[in-house]
Amino acid sequence: MSSNEDFLIIDNISKRFDDVVALDKVSVKIKRSELFSLLGSSGCGKSTLLRIIAGFEKPDEGRIILDGQDITDLPPYLRPLNIMFQNYALFPHLNVYKNIEFGLKEEKLEKNLIEERINEALTLLELSALQKRKINEISGGQQQRVALARCLVKKPKLLLLDEPLAALDKKLRIQTQFELVNLQFKLGITFIIVTHDQEEAMSLSDRMAVMQQGNILQIGTPVEVYETPGNEYIANFIGTANIFEVNENQDSKLYSSTLNAFINSAKAIPTNKFLLRPEKIEISKFKEGEEKTQINKCIGTVKEIAYLGSYTKYLIKTDKATFYVFQQNKFFTENLNIKWDDKVICSWNENSIFPIND
Amino acid sequence: MTKSFAPGMKIQSFPLMISEKLKSYKFWFVFTPYFWLVLFFFIPLALIFKISISIAEWGMPPYKDLFEFTENGFQINATLNNYIFVFSDFYYFKSYLNSLSLAFTSTLICLVIGFPIAFYVAKSSERVRNIMLIFLIIPFWTSFLLRVYAWKVLLQGNGLINSLLIKFGIIDNPLPLLHNHYAVILGVVYTYLPFMILPLYGYLVKFDLNLIDAAYDLGAKPIKAFFKVILPLSLPGIVAGSMLVFIPVVGEFVIPEMLGGSDRLYFGKMIWEEFFQNRDWPIASALAMSGILFLVVPILIFQKQYEKYNLK
Amino acid sequence: MIKNLNFLKIGLLSFGFMFLYFPIFTLVFYSFNDSERVMVWTSFSFRWYSELFHNEQILEAFYTSLKVAFLSASFATLIGVMVGYSLARIKYIPFRIFFIFIGTSPLVMPEIILGLSFLLFFITTNNLIGFPSSKGFLTVLISHITFSIAFVGVIIQARLSSFDKNIEEAAQDLGAMPNKVFWKITAPVILPSIVSGWLLSFTLSLDDLVVASFTNGPGANTLPIVVFSKVRLGLSPEVNALSAIVLLVVMSAALIFYFANKKSNIQK
Numbered sequence: 001m002s003s004n005e006d007f008l009i010i011d012n013i014s015k016r017f018d019d020v021v022a023l024d025k026v027s028v029k030i031k032r033s034e035l036f037s038l039l040g041s042s043g044c045g046k047s048t049l050l051r052i053i054a055g056f057e058k059p060d061e062g063r064i065i066l067d068g069q070d071i072t073d074l075p076p077y078l079r080p081l082n083i084m085f086q087n088y089a090l091f092p093h094l095n096v097y098k099n100i101e102f103g104l105k106e107e108k109l110e111k112n113l114i115e116e117r118i119n120e121a122l123t124l125l126e127l128s129a130l131q132k133r134k135i136n137e138i139s140g141g142q143q144q145r146v147a148l149a150r151c152l153v154k155k156p157k158l159l160l161l162d163e164p165l166a167a168l169d170k171k172l173r174i175q176t177q178f179e180l181v182n183l184q185f186k187l188g189i190t191f192i193i194v195t196h197d198q199e200e201a202m203s204l205s206d207r208m209a210v211m212q213q214g215n216i217l218q219i220g221t222p223v224e225v226y227e228t229p230g231n232e233y234i235a236n237f238i239g240t241a242n243i244f245e246v247n248e249n250q251d252s253k254l255y256s257s258t259l260n261a262f263i264n265s266a267k268a269i270p271t272n273k274f275l276l277r278p279e280k281i282e283i284s285k286f287k288e289g290e291e292k293t294q295i296n297k298c299i300g301t302v303k304e305i306a307y308l309g310s311y312t313k314y315l316i317k318t319d320k321a322t323f324y325v326f327q328q329n330k331f332f333t334e335n336l337n338i339k340w341d342d343k344v345i346c347s348w349n350e351n352s353i354f355p356i357n358d
Numbered sequence: 359m360t361k362s363f364a365p366g367m368k369i370q371s372f373p374l375m376i377s378e379k380l381k382s383y384k385f386w387f388v389f390t391p392y393f394w395l396v397l398f399f400f401i402p403l404a405l406i407f408k409i410s411i412s413i414a415e416w417g418m419p420p421y422k423d424l425f426e427f428t429e430n431g432f433q434i435n436a437t438l439n440n441y442i443f444v445f446s447d448f449y450y451f452k453s454y455l456n457s458l459s460l461a462f463t464s465t466l467i468c469l470v471i472g473f474p475i476a477f478y479v480a481k482s483s484e485r486v487r488n489i490m491l492i493f494l495i496i497p498f499w500t501s502f503l504l505r506v507y508a509w510k511v512l513l514q515g516n517g518l519i520n521s522l523l524i525k526f527g528i529i530d531n532p533l534p535l536l537h538n539h540y541a542v543i544l545g546v547v548y549t550y551l552p553f554m555i556l557p558l559y560g561y562l563v564k565f566d567l568n569l570i571d572a573a574y575d576l577g578a579k580p581i582k583a584f585f586k587v588i589l590p591l592s593l594p595g596i597v598a599g600s601m602l603v604f605i606p607v608v609g610e611f612v613i614p615e616m617l618g619g620s621d622r623l624y625f626g627k628m629i630w631e632e633f634f635q636n637r638d639w640p641i642a643s644a645l646a647m648s649g650i651l652f653l654v655v656p657i658l659i660f661q662k663q664y665e666k667y668n669l670k
Numbered sequence: 671m672i673k674n675l676n677f678l679k680i681g682l683l684s685f686g687f688m689f690l691y692f693p694i695f696t697l698v699f700y701s702f703n704d705s706e707r708v709m710v711w712t713s714f715s716f717r718w719y720s721e722l723f724h725n726e727q728i729l730e731a732f733y734t735s736l737k738v739a740f741l742s743a744s745f746a747t748l749i750g751v752m753v754g755y756s757l758a759r760i761k762y763i764p765f766r767i768f769f770i771f772i773g774t775s776p777l778v779m780p781e782i783i784l785g786l787s788f789l790l791f792f793i794t795t796n797n798l799i800g801f802p803s804s805k806g807f808l809t810v811l812i813s814h815i816t817f818s819i820a821f822v823g824v825i826i827q828a829r830l831s832s833f834d835k836n837i838e839e840a841a842q843d844l845g846a847m848p849n850k851v852f853w854k855i856t857a858p859v860i861l862p863s864i865v866s867g868w869l870l871s872f873t874l875s876l877d878d879l880v881v882a883s884f885t886n887g888p889g890a891n892t893l894p895i896v897v898f899s900k901v902r903l904g905l906s907p908e909v910n911a912l913s914a915i916v917l918l919v920v921m922s923a924a925l926i927f928y929f930a931n932k933k934s935n936i937q938k
Contacts, residue, residue: 093859610782
């Protein structure tokens with residue numbers, strides 16, 4: 001889906017607003033035709049970075065290079081990229097057709113070509129029937145497609161999307177997710193999506209960058225970020241994390257006091273902290289007579305159960321620790337027969353342990 | 359204004375920058391108002407200041423030039439006497455107090471009458487709102503002079519109200535409804551009511567007034583809900599409307615002239631008299647200046663609240 | 671409890687509206703009185719309306735007022751839009767606080783002080799450079815424009831503040847230079863506010879008495895000045911007729927406006 005070529009280079013971008021540091025020497029290299037996400041909670045600087053790429057803010061330091069061209073000093077109207085705003089920012093006094101047409105008029109193309117491109121976009125986004133309508137007469141989802149069409153007719157090298165799914169309800173969100181990915185794949189345009197929703201980022205992106213307080217914490221594919229998070233913050237931010245401490249006992253074996261269990265890990269744990277994702281823990285009812293101390297096994301009590309149809313969430317408590325276990329409901333739930341306050345055995349594989357940095 | 363010069367940006371030649379500036383609409387949008395308003399608003403005000411510190415003299419203009427070349431050389435004929443006179447003579451101060459009290463009272467009454475109206479119009483559905491707004495705006499568009507005159511017709515000795523009261527035998531002799539300061543208050547409230555209602559409405563309508571119903575739902579008694587929820591919420595709107603009534607009323611001249619009596623002298627009339635009748639421009643200017651001075655604080659409040667008002 | 675409140679609400683609103691309209695209706699009523707003494711009703715007639723239309727003084731003043739109001743509104747709207755736009759959109763304005771001061775304080779400054787300042791100004795400029803040679807149409811016009819600017823500025827600034835800034839950014843992003851963004855995107859969207867500003871300035875100018883009294887000269891009497899001289903001391907039947915006509919015009923305009931709005935809403 002994406003090439004190996006560095007298409008957009010964000011090089012040491014810093015931005016300050018009065019006393020607040022919005023971005024601190026941020027650097028990212030995004031590949032051609034990639035669907036890339038900037039993920040982070042509010043205030044992390046992702047929107048600021050997007051606006052700097054689009055040209056609405058000037059960075060204090062750093063350069064932006066798009067397809068070999070340094071665009072840092074270019075005003076927005078000269079940059080070969082387009083942005084789709086979170087609230088769509090459609091022109092209220094123009095109808096759907098004229099909204100889409102606006103950007104093309106600036107390019108001074110032939111009339112025929114303009115019409116062609118617009119019709120192309122209308123068909124692609126299924127807006128042909130709505131072209132004469134006023135903006136306030138169409139639904140939110142349709143407005144979004146108009147905003148998208150408006151950008152796409154310009155055939156931009158790069159498309160920026162600011163929280164594209166945030167305003168949509170759940171069903172529409174899932175549908176739009178697929179549509180966006182398909183569109184991107186079809187057109188081959190490099191996408192950069194800004195979002196605070198980690199599910200969104202994970203499901204859409206080829207690669208993502210996790211940001212916090214003006215810094216990029218980690219760049220990687222969704223798998224990399226989920227399975228091998230760079231630090232505890234990232235581990236907690238993406239999905240649910242169980243983080244445990246271990247210590248070496250006198251026999252040089254790793255032991256977790258909070259779990260009251262011995263740990264055997266395939267990888268070394270230099271910081272004495274490791275991550276164990278909830279779906280990687282198996283859970284079964286405790287039967288008397290089972291050995292209490294085993295490796296990569298522990299005993300706990302079920303404190304909470306949340307049944308979610310395809311899987312069940314358990315909150316397990318040991319003497320000193322609380323952690324989550326997600327179990328897929330492969331069989332009818334009745335077979336599992338785990339209830340509140342049941343004593344259970346939790347077990348996991350040595351490869352599932354991932355050492356965590358601070 | 360100076361953005362950081364990013365490395366690599368060419369430094370354009372000065373004349374090029376100027377001609378670029380001139381083509382930018384932003385330049386003209388700032389320059390034109392500056393030009394007009396400084397010339398026709400600020401300088402006139404500055405002139406009032408200048409004349410307020412001048413020495414009165416016969417002739418036209420009836421004050422000595424500020425800068426004069428006499429046998430003795432260059433002379434500045436400035437004085438603070440005008441101000442001293444204005445502040446020391448109780449006559450002037452009383453007129454200012456009269457205007458202040460008028461402004462204060464009428465603002466309060468406008469608020470009491472206007473707030474419920476603004477509130478209920480803002481709360482109504484869009485259709486009802488538009489109809490009510492039209493009815494509110496019609497008096498606003500109608501000449502204020504005519505509306506004040508209408509009260510004259512009503513309140514005169516042989517005016518409508520007296521005639522009706524006599525006709526129904528409620529009184530024998532006409533009441534002196536006109537030419538006293540109650541008539542003035544009535545006239546002011548009548549004229550300035552839209553100035554209170556419209557900004558207040560404009561502010562309240564931005565809120566979801568169903569919040570109030572939520573307050574009821576949570577068990578708050580109406581009066582409590584009013585003071586604890588509604589009032590604080592509407593404060594910027596209240597201040598906006600109040601300032602739009604209070605400040606102009608302090609200098610109000612026409613309404614006291616038409617409806618007021620000779621028993622009370624108001625500040626506006628004071629300035630008028632000093633200027634046109636006594637032809638004492640320095641004193642009139644000093645009065646005007648001190649009026650502005652005392653209004654600076656309310657004006658500043660207004661401008662501060664104005665920012666708040668727009669922020670919502 | 672709620673019933674009581676509804677009662678109160680309706681009562682308050684009716685009282686309010688009655689209060690606003692009763693005096694005006696009284697004038698309309700008496701405008702049809704044939705007698706010269708306004709308060710003594712003799713018979714129904716249109717006499718005063720015809721007298722009104724033959725009164726040279728009033729007619730001339732009316733035309734003058736119209737001309738001044740039209741020009742004043744147009745120029746004031748032009749400059750007022752600049753003020754409103756600058757305050758809402760332009761980040762750097764030299765001496766910004768001063769700009770805000772001169773741009774908004776005419777709104778609240780007492781008219782008598784404004785009028786005085788204009789008069790002094792014109793006299794001084796006359797002394798210094800001989801212009802304007804005499805007070806009249808031009809001086810009234812300039813003073814009206816000056817105090818109307820603030821009103822338009824306020825309206826435009828308020829409109830722009832509640833305007834989605836992203837729209838202008840989107841236009842830039844799609845390739846339009848800032849000048850084009852203003853003319854093609856910003857201006858059309860705020861057009862209704864611009865029209866309101868113009869109408870407001872028009873009314874303020876038409877209705878202004880105090881400032882015009884200071885700045886007018888021979889041959890440039892405005893309608894309010896003439897009316898004021900007539901009613902200052904007593905009642906005037908022509909003025910009653912005038913009031914009725916004004917009310918009619920305003921009401922018709924309001925109704926037209928209302929139905930025009932409704933129609934465009936239905937079309938949507």
